[in-house]
Amino acid sequence: MAQTTSRQVVFPERGVIELATADVPEPAPDELVMRVRRVGICATDLHLLEGHIGDPFPLVPGHEFVGEVFAIGENAADARGLSVGDRIAVEMQLPCTECDRCREGRYNLCDRDDPAAGLPVGREYGVNIPRTAAPGLWGGYADHLQVPAEAIVHRLPESIPWDTAALVEPVAVSFRAVQRGRVAPGDTVAIIGPGPVGLLISAAARIQGASRVVMIGTRDNRLELARRFGSDDTVNSRRVDDVRQAVVEALGGLADVVIEIAGVPDAQSLAVTLARRGGRVVLAGACGWGADVTFGSDRDLLTREIDVLPSFLSAGGYEPSIAALAADDYPYADLVTHRFPLEQVEEAYDVVRTKRDDVIKAVLVLED
Template sequence: MVTAALTISRQAVFPERGVIELTTIEVQPPASDQLVMRVRRVGICATDLHLLEGHIGDPFPLVPGHEFVGEVAAIGGDAAQRRNLAVGDRIAVEMQLPCGACPRCAEGRYNICDRDDPADGLPVGREYGVNIPRTAEPGLWGGYSDYLHVPAEAIVHRLPESVPWDTAALVEPLAVSFRAVQRGRVTEGDTVAIIGPGPVGLLVSAAAKIAGAARVVMVGTRPNRLDLARRFGTDFTVNSREVDDVRGAVAEALGGLADVVIEIAGVTDAQSLAVTLVRRGGRVVLAGACGWSADVTFGADRDLLTREIDVLPSFLSAGGYEPSIAALTDAAYPYADLVTHRFSLEQVSDAYDVVREKRDDVIKAVLVLAD
């Protein structure tokens, strides 16, 4: 058995709240049922910034990054046979590490896996780059790293050669978008209102049209994002800063209130607005993360009870990777145009400044770990 380290991996680490450090770690060869992924690209998500600021628990020290794609760097014999993979194959690994055995996993809702095994020192609802500390062996649990540990329970997808790495980095946010569309049961002929034209919101527009939506309206505040939404299937846009009656503007655009409203802005005001834009008996999907301490207010009878709408949270990306990879392969929408900024791992602090301040018309920024 080979026991020597495979190589050395660079990593960006959050050792504590508000601090970013660059360091290295040894990468050990995988066990028979495991593989090691060579990270090529990792997207920068607003969640990463919230983690750094301490808004999402206390996972420190943490290697962030959950929007990663790359290739097989090393693979154990059992994993190679079970997954039909070999060194050099292009892959995406889902950010969730489900147990596959709990009641939630049995339902197919592995995004809310209930696994609770204190013996391994890992949290319930294990997520790469979010809540698994670097102190958990082997320390390769986030995409801001040259290499990533992929255990037997990880969900791995093969990526086609035709999808460039920068575009492939959108597979996770697009999977989140498909999950939200699936939760809203968007089907042929539906009208859809989307609140929040960030990267995921733009991808929700494409996913809704792929699902058969007849008309889509995007609600937001940034004119450049609203303009871009039209290239991703949006038929109408509403700038909520420029109209006095957002509800009326949405109804005018769609010929009535929406069958489905999908909120992805990640602010409580947007979630409160969402329930007012849907028709009686319609569906509202709340997919934007607002932070653990955020509370949202609805009119219990006025907005919910007497209109009998479905309010459906959508968490992460379960079931979304397959349609996401198919959509990126089909390339019906200009996905590559969303990746506007590329940074090296050593430039992560500069990248965060750009994303946080929304400088230079940034849409999506990625870290390039290897070309």
């Protein structure tokens, strides 16, 4: 591989965005280098920039990336069955594969760290691996990404366009939430939060066999879109006096499973009131480190024996995500409403932050 450099977006410190370049090394025998084609912009990226999620600076952000094999070591090529040019998705977690959590399949909770290499517990591309950890290619807002031996790599079908493929990680997050809620054929499901992941959860719940789905939110255009992603009914929580009663009317009773993805404490407090006795509540929205949530301990939980199940990241979700995007039974492509080149990341952030121009999902295009 000839010496090459990679363009990168870097957060050198809180609130600051810079464009930089980094050298791309030859991959070791067990490693590969990805050429990034698309990376989705997530609200988490904006929270990282503002310092709401720890202090990972300097950071190359981006965890919703897809691309192709740029260079690959001999051992990695044999073990993974991949070659240069193959289309791939790489999971955002870098599990150690050896700790107790990894061995039980919950690699999103990996306990291993590597202080000597500057790598933290729970290594996540674009979130908590600083650019100072060699070779500095740990985020998707870049032309190239380092893929070590422990990374989980999936082949992408040629039939999935790049813009749609950029949804593979949020769809995987959606399937993780649905799996945590043990959604089964015949279940009724209430979803709070019709953002991109909430819409995808609606589709994932129907794929898993949910008999009826209701979406709860505050924006009519998003609620209407939810119907195209499998929701049978919607509730605008600002326009009804009693959300709980509206859910009962929509589902014929309280929900078997409630999935919260709004990422605000009030939505999580509401979620436990919408589940039937013995039901399941999945809390998938990140509210921020300083957020506290209040439940009625006896009234909402104890006497109703509700299962409250946090859902963190996307472990186990990539396989059904790729299958769903390949099946194309829902209008996934319509979610990607805005495309920006890497150099316009600040403009992209302004659009996402202000929800301008009816943005649903924005992606950075590294190469068409």
